[in-house]
Amino acid sequence: MVAAGRAVVDPAAAARAAGPTAAGAAPLLRFDAVSIRLGGREILSPTSFEVRRGEFVCIVGASGCGKTTLLRTASALVAPTAGRVLRHGVPITQPAREIAFVFQDYGRALLPWRTVEGNVRLALEAAHVPAAEHAARAAEVLAKVGLAAHAQKFPLQLSGGMQQRVQIARCLAQQPELMLMDEPFGALDAMTRQGLQDELARLVRDDGLTVIFVTHDLEEAIYLGDRVVALQANPGPGRPSLARMIDVPIPRPRDQLTTREHPEFVRLRRELFTFIEEGHG
Numbered sequence: 001m002v003a004a005g006r007a008v009v010d011p012a013a014a015a016r017a018a019g020p021t022a023a024g025a026a027p028l029l030r031f032d033a034v035s036i037r038l039g040g041r042e043i044l045s046p047t048s049f050e051v052r053r054g055e056f057v058c059i060v061g062a063s064g065c066g067k068t069t070l071l072r073t074a075s076a077l078v079a080p081t082a083g084r085v086l087r088h089g090v091p092i093t094q095p096a097r098e099i100a101f102v103f104q105d106y107g108r109a110l111l112p113w114r115t116v117e118g119n120v121r122l123a124l125e126a127a128h129v130p131a132a133e134h135a136a137r138a139a140e141v142l143a144k145v146g147l148a149a150h151a152q153k154f155p156l157q158l159s160g161g162m163q164q165r166v167q168i169a170r171c172l173a174q175q176p177e178l179m180l181m182d183e184p185f186g187a188l189d190a191m192t193r194q195g196l197q198d199e200l201a202r203l204v205r206d207d208g209l210t211v212i213f214v215t216h217d218l219e220e221a222i223y224l225g226d227r228v229v230a231l232q233a234n235p236g237p238g239r240p241s242l243a244r245m246i247d248v249p250i251p252r253p254r255d256q257l258t259t260r261e262h263p264e265f266v267r268l269r270r271e272l273f274t275f276i277e278e279g280h281g
Protein backbone atom coordinates (compact mmCIF):
# COMPACT_ATOMS: atom_id res chain seq x y z
CA MET A 1 0.00 0.00 0.00
CA VAL A 2 1.32 3.45 -0.89
CA ALA A 3 0.05 6.53 0.92
CA ALA A 4 1.11 10.16 0.42
CA GLY A 5 4.18 9.10 -1.54
CA ARG A 6 5.59 6.72 1.03
CA ALA A 7 5.33 3.00 1.49
CA VAL A 8 3.17 1.97 4.42
CA VAL A 9 3.86 -1.49 5.73
CA ASP A 10 0.78 -3.48 6.64
CA PRO A 11 2.16 -6.09 9.07
CA ALA A 12 -0.50 -8.65 8.17
CA ALA A 13 0.15 -8.18 4.43
CA ALA A 14 3.88 -8.50 5.06
CA ALA A 15 3.30 -11.70 7.01
CA ARG A 16 1.14 -13.11 4.19
CA ALA A 17 3.73 -12.13 1.60
CA ALA A 18 6.42 -13.87 3.61
CA GLY A 19 4.76 -17.16 2.70
CA PRO A 20 3.28 -20.20 4.31
CA THR A 21 5.89 -20.67 6.98
CA ALA A 22 5.16 -17.20 8.33
CA ALA A 23 1.44 -16.83 8.00
CA GLY A 24 -0.08 -19.35 5.60
CA ALA A 25 -1.38 -21.56 8.37
CA ALA A 26 -2.70 -18.67 10.45
CA PRO A 27 -6.45 -18.01 10.41
CA LEU A 28 -7.58 -14.64 9.09
CA LEU A 29 -8.51 -13.64 12.62
CA ARG A 30 -7.83 -15.17 15.99
CA PHE A 31 -9.18 -14.02 19.34
CA ASP A 32 -6.63 -15.37 21.77
CA ALA A 33 -7.91 -15.35 25.38
CA VAL A 34 -9.28 -11.82 24.90
CA SER A 35 -10.66 -10.21 28.02
CA ILE A 36 -11.83 -6.63 28.41
CA ARG A 37 -12.37 -4.47 31.47
CA LEU A 38 -14.17 -1.17 31.07
CA GLY A 39 -15.30 1.18 33.82
CA GLY A 40 -13.80 -1.15 36.44
CA ARG A 41 -15.94 -4.09 35.29
CA GLU A 42 -15.08 -7.21 33.31
CA ILE A 43 -17.13 -6.85 30.11
CA LEU A 44 -15.62 -9.86 28.36
CA SER A 45 -14.05 -12.86 30.07
CA PRO A 46 -11.19 -14.70 28.31
CA THR A 47 -12.60 -15.60 24.92
CA SER A 48 -10.82 -17.53 22.18
CA PHE A 49 -11.95 -18.47 18.70
CA GLU A 50 -10.77 -18.30 15.13
CA VAL A 51 -12.28 -17.01 11.91
CA ARG A 52 -11.01 -18.51 8.69
CA ARG A 53 -10.91 -16.74 5.34
CA GLY A 54 -14.31 -16.82 3.61
CA GLU A 55 -16.26 -17.69 6.76
CA PHE A 56 -19.43 -15.95 7.88
CA VAL A 57 -19.48 -15.99 11.69
CA CYS A 58 -22.45 -14.61 13.61
CA ILE A 59 -22.29 -13.52 17.24
CA VAL A 60 -25.42 -13.67 19.40
CA GLY A 61 -26.16 -13.18 23.08
CA ALA A 62 -28.31 -11.09 25.39
CA SER A 63 -28.05 -7.33 25.54
CA GLY A 64 -24.92 -6.20 27.34
CA CYS A 65 -22.99 -9.49 27.07
CA GLY A 66 -20.18 -7.82 25.13
CA LYS A 67 -20.93 -8.52 21.45
CA THR A 68 -20.18 -4.99 20.24
CA THR A 69 -17.15 -4.72 22.48
CA LEU A 70 -15.73 -7.96 21.05
CA LEU A 71 -16.29 -6.68 17.51
CA ARG A 72 -14.53 -3.42 18.35
CA THR A 73 -11.41 -5.27 19.46
CA ALA A 74 -11.18 -6.75 15.96
CA SER A 75 -10.89 -3.27 14.47
CA ALA A 76 -8.63 -1.88 17.22
CA LEU A 77 -11.35 0.51 18.41
CA VAL A 78 -11.03 -1.17 21.83
CA ALA A 79 -7.81 -2.74 23.10
CA PRO A 80 -8.04 -6.04 25.00
CA THR A 81 -7.17 -5.76 28.68
CA ALA A 82 -5.53 -9.18 28.36
CA GLY A 83 -5.04 -11.54 25.44
CA ARG A 84 -4.61 -10.63 21.78
CA VAL A 85 -6.47 -10.34 18.50
CA LEU A 86 -4.32 -11.56 15.61
CA ARG A 87 -4.86 -11.01 11.89
CA HIS A 88 -2.90 -13.52 9.84
CA GLY A 89 -0.93 -14.23 12.99
CA VAL A 90 0.00 -10.57 13.59
CA PRO A 91 -1.45 -8.68 16.60
CA ILE A 92 -3.92 -5.97 15.65
CA THR A 93 -2.85 -2.63 17.10
CA GLN A 94 -4.49 -0.04 14.86
CA PRO A 95 -7.39 0.26 12.41
CA ALA A 96 -6.56 -1.06 8.93
CA ARG A 97 -8.02 -0.53 5.47
CA GLU A 98 -8.52 -4.29 5.18
CA ILE A 99 -11.04 -4.32 8.02
CA ALA A 100 -14.34 -2.52 7.42
CA PHE A 101 -16.96 -1.75 10.06
CA VAL A 102 -20.69 -1.49 9.29
CA PHE A 103 -22.72 0.19 12.05
CA GLN A 104 -26.41 -0.34 12.81
CA ASP A 105 -27.04 3.40 12.78
CA TYR A 106 -26.61 4.21 9.07
CA GLY A 107 -28.12 7.65 9.74
CA ARG A 108 -25.09 8.62 11.79
CA ALA A 109 -22.58 6.66 9.70
CA LEU A 110 -23.39 8.58 6.50
CA LEU A 111 -22.66 12.26 5.90
CA PRO A 112 -26.00 13.90 5.04
CA TRP A 113 -24.40 16.72 3.04
CA ARG A 114 -22.59 14.34 0.70
CA THR A 115 -24.33 12.48 -2.09
CA VAL A 116 -24.45 8.68 -2.13
CA GLU A 117 -21.42 8.71 -4.43
CA GLY A 118 -19.72 11.29 -2.22
CA ASN A 119 -20.17 9.05 0.82
CA VAL A 120 -18.60 6.13 -1.05
CA ARG A 121 -15.73 8.35 -2.16
CA LEU A 122 -14.93 8.98 1.52
CA ALA A 123 -13.57 5.45 1.80
CA LEU A 124 -11.46 5.95 -1.32
CA GLU A 125 -10.08 9.23 -0.03
CA ALA A 126 -9.22 7.63 3.32
CA ALA A 127 -7.45 4.77 1.52
CA HIS A 128 -5.48 7.28 -0.62
CA VAL A 129 -6.85 5.81 -3.85
CA PRO A 130 -5.85 8.13 -6.74
CA ALA A 131 -8.69 10.61 -7.48
CA ALA A 132 -8.75 9.52 -11.13
CA GLU A 133 -10.02 6.09 -10.04
CA HIS A 134 -12.76 7.31 -7.71
CA ALA A 135 -15.65 7.59 -10.19
CA ALA A 136 -15.17 4.09 -11.60
CA ARG A 137 -14.63 2.47 -8.19
CA ALA A 138 -17.68 4.22 -6.70
CA ALA A 139 -19.84 3.24 -9.70
CA GLU A 140 -18.70 -0.38 -9.38
CA VAL A 141 -19.67 -0.79 -5.71
CA LEU A 142 -22.92 1.16 -6.09
CA ALA A 143 -23.89 -1.18 -8.94
CA LYS A 144 -23.08 -4.15 -6.68
CA VAL A 145 -25.60 -3.00 -4.08
CA GLY A 146 -28.21 -1.95 -6.65
CA LEU A 147 -27.85 1.80 -6.16
CA ALA A 148 -26.36 2.84 -9.51
CA ALA A 149 -29.41 4.96 -10.28
CA HIS A 150 -29.21 6.80 -6.96
CA ALA A 151 -25.58 7.91 -6.96
CA GLN A 152 -26.39 11.64 -7.01
CA LYS A 153 -29.06 11.55 -4.31
CA PHE A 154 -28.47 12.52 -0.71
CA PRO A 155 -28.85 9.89 2.07
CA LEU A 156 -31.99 11.49 3.49
CA GLN A 157 -33.70 11.09 0.11
CA LEU A 158 -33.39 7.30 0.47
CA SER A 159 -35.20 4.64 2.52
CA GLY A 160 -33.51 3.10 5.55
CA GLY A 161 -32.64 -0.06 3.64
CA MET A 162 -31.08 1.96 0.80
CA GLN A 163 -29.06 4.04 3.28
CA GLN A 164 -27.72 0.86 4.82
CA ARG A 165 -26.77 -0.34 1.33
CA VAL A 166 -24.81 2.92 0.88
CA GLN A 167 -22.89 2.18 4.06
CA ILE A 168 -22.18 -1.36 2.82
CA ALA A 169 -21.07 0.01 -0.56
CA ARG A 170 -18.71 2.42 1.20
CA CYS A 171 -17.19 -0.50 3.07
CA LEU A 172 -16.84 -2.55 -0.11
CA ALA A 173 -15.07 0.41 -1.75
CA GLN A 174 -12.21 0.07 0.70
CA GLN A 175 -11.80 -3.51 -0.59
CA PRO A 176 -11.71 -5.13 2.84
CA GLU A 177 -10.84 -8.74 3.48
CA LEU A 178 -12.93 -8.69 6.67
CA MET A 179 -16.29 -6.98 7.30
CA LEU A 180 -17.35 -6.40 10.90
CA MET A 181 -21.09 -5.79 11.01
CA ASP A 182 -22.80 -4.62 14.20
CA GLU A 183 -26.53 -5.32 13.95
CA PRO A 184 -26.58 -3.78 10.48
CA PHE A 185 -30.22 -4.70 9.80
CA GLY A 186 -31.53 -4.16 13.34
CA ALA A 187 -33.37 -0.92 12.54
CA LEU A 188 -35.06 -2.17 9.37
CA ASP A 189 -38.53 -3.65 8.82
CA ALA A 190 -38.81 -7.42 8.32
CA MET A 191 -39.18 -7.43 4.52
CA THR A 192 -36.31 -5.00 3.92
CA ARG A 193 -34.22 -6.97 6.36
CA GLN A 194 -34.76 -10.26 4.53
CA GLY A 195 -33.93 -8.64 1.20
CA LEU A 196 -30.69 -7.24 2.59
CA GLN A 197 -29.78 -10.60 4.17
CA ASP A 198 -29.95 -12.20 0.71
CA GLU A 199 -28.03 -9.34 -0.91
CA LEU A 200 -25.31 -9.60 1.71
CA ALA A 201 -25.05 -13.38 1.29
CA ARG A 202 -24.66 -12.88 -2.47
CA LEU A 203 -22.01 -10.15 -2.05
CA VAL A 204 -20.06 -12.31 0.38
CA ARG A 205 -20.16 -15.24 -2.03
CA ASP A 206 -19.23 -13.16 -5.09
CA ASP A 207 -16.42 -11.19 -3.41
CA GLY A 208 -15.07 -13.98 -1.18
CA LEU A 209 -15.48 -11.79 1.89
CA THR A 210 -15.08 -12.86 5.49
CA VAL A 211 -17.73 -11.52 7.87
CA ILE A 212 -18.26 -11.27 11.61
CA PHE A 213 -21.88 -10.27 12.14
CA VAL A 214 -23.44 -9.30 15.47
CA THR A 215 -27.20 -9.76 15.78
CA HIS A 216 -29.94 -10.14 18.38
CA ASP A 217 -31.95 -12.16 15.91
CA LEU A 218 -31.19 -15.88 16.30
CA GLU A 219 -32.90 -16.78 13.02
CA GLU A 220 -30.85 -14.17 11.18
CA ALA A 221 -27.70 -15.65 12.70
CA ILE A 222 -28.55 -19.18 11.54
CA TYR A 223 -29.75 -18.01 8.11
CA LEU A 224 -26.56 -16.08 7.37
CA GLY A 225 -23.87 -17.87 9.35
CA ASP A 226 -21.49 -20.72 8.69
CA ARG A 227 -21.06 -20.67 12.44
CA VAL A 228 -22.84 -19.02 15.34
CA VAL A 229 -20.93 -17.95 18.43
CA ALA A 230 -23.09 -17.42 21.53
CA LEU A 231 -21.77 -15.18 24.30
CA GLN A 232 -23.05 -15.17 27.86
CA ALA A 233 -23.09 -12.24 30.24
CA ASN A 234 -21.37 -12.58 33.62
CA PRO A 235 -20.15 -16.15 33.04
CA GLY A 236 -18.66 -16.42 36.52
CA PRO A 237 -15.09 -16.48 37.78
CA GLY A 238 -12.63 -18.12 35.43
CA ARG A 239 -15.25 -18.96 32.79
CA PRO A 240 -15.17 -17.58 29.23
CA SER A 241 -17.82 -15.30 27.76
CA LEU A 242 -17.98 -17.63 24.77
CA ALA A 243 -20.56 -20.21 25.79
CA ARG A 244 -21.49 -22.00 22.55
CA MET A 245 -20.02 -22.44 19.08
CA ILE A 246 -22.49 -23.91 16.62
CA ASP A 247 -21.81 -25.01 13.03
CA VAL A 248 -24.58 -24.34 10.50
CA PRO A 249 -24.33 -27.17 7.94
CA ILE A 250 -27.20 -25.87 5.78
CA PRO A 251 -26.37 -25.72 2.04
CA ARG A 252 -25.95 -22.44 0.15
CA PRO A 253 -27.35 -20.55 -1.60
CA ARG A 254 -30.00 -20.28 1.08
CA ASP A 255 -33.58 -19.25 0.54
CA GLN A 256 -35.87 -17.34 2.88
CA LEU A 257 -38.62 -19.94 2.63
CA THR A 258 -36.98 -23.33 2.21
CA THR A 259 -33.96 -22.68 4.44
CA ARG A 260 -36.13 -21.55 7.33
CA GLU A 261 -38.10 -24.82 6.96
CA HIS A 262 -34.93 -26.95 6.75
CA PRO A 263 -34.90 -29.50 9.62
CA GLU A 264 -31.41 -28.40 10.63
CA PHE A 265 -32.54 -24.75 10.76
CA VAL A 266 -35.44 -25.70 13.02
CA ARG A 267 -33.17 -27.80 15.24
CA LEU A 268 -30.52 -25.06 15.58
CA ARG A 269 -33.15 -22.41 16.26
CA ARG A 270 -34.53 -24.53 19.10
CA GLU A 271 -31.05 -25.15 20.49
CA LEU A 272 -30.16 -21.44 20.49
CA PHE A 273 -33.51 -20.27 21.84
CA THR A 274 -33.30 -22.78 24.68
CA PHE A 275 -29.79 -21.68 25.46
CA ILE A 276 -30.73 -17.98 25.57
CA GLU A 277 -33.96 -18.66 27.51
CA GLU A 278 -32.03 -20.53 30.18
CA GLY A 279 -30.33 -17.24 30.86
CA HIS A 280 -26.93 -18.10 29.42
CA GLY A 281 -27.29 -15.59 26.63
Ligand SMILES: Nc1ncnc2c1ncn2[C@@H]1O[C@H](COP(=O)(O)OP(=O)(O)OP(=O)(O)O)[C@@H](O)[C@H]1O
Nearest residue numbers: 038039043061062063064065066067068069070216
Ligand atom coordinates in the same frame (compact mmCIF):
# COMPACT_ATOMS: atom_id res chain seq x y z
N1 LIG B 1 -16.53 2.45 27.21
C1 LIG B 1 -17.23 1.79 28.13
N2 LIG B 1 -17.08 2.05 29.45
C2 LIG B 1 -17.77 1.36 30.38
N3 LIG B 1 -18.64 0.36 30.10
C3 LIG B 1 -18.84 0.07 28.80
C4 LIG B 1 -18.14 0.75 27.74
N4 LIG B 1 -18.54 0.22 26.56
C5 LIG B 1 -19.43 -0.74 26.87
N5 LIG B 1 -19.62 -0.83 28.19
C6 LIG B 1 -20.51 -1.78 28.89
O1 LIG B 1 -20.11 -3.08 28.49
C7 LIG B 1 -21.24 -3.94 28.44
C8 LIG B 1 -21.24 -4.64 27.10
O2 LIG B 1 -21.52 -3.70 26.08
P1 LIG B 1 -21.69 -4.12 24.57
O3 LIG B 1 -22.20 -2.94 23.83
O4 LIG B 1 -20.46 -4.76 24.09
O5 LIG B 1 -22.84 -5.24 24.70
P2 LIG B 1 -23.72 -5.89 23.57
O6 LIG B 1 -23.77 -7.34 23.86
O7 LIG B 1 -23.25 -5.49 22.22
O8 LIG B 1 -25.12 -5.21 23.89
P3 LIG B 1 -26.33 -4.83 22.92
O9 LIG B 1 -26.83 -6.15 22.39
O10 LIG B 1 -27.32 -4.20 23.83
O11 LIG B 1 -25.82 -3.93 21.87
C9 LIG B 1 -22.47 -3.08 28.69
O12 LIG B 1 -22.86 -3.26 30.02
C10 LIG B 1 -21.96 -1.67 28.46
O13 LIG B 1 -22.66 -0.75 29.26
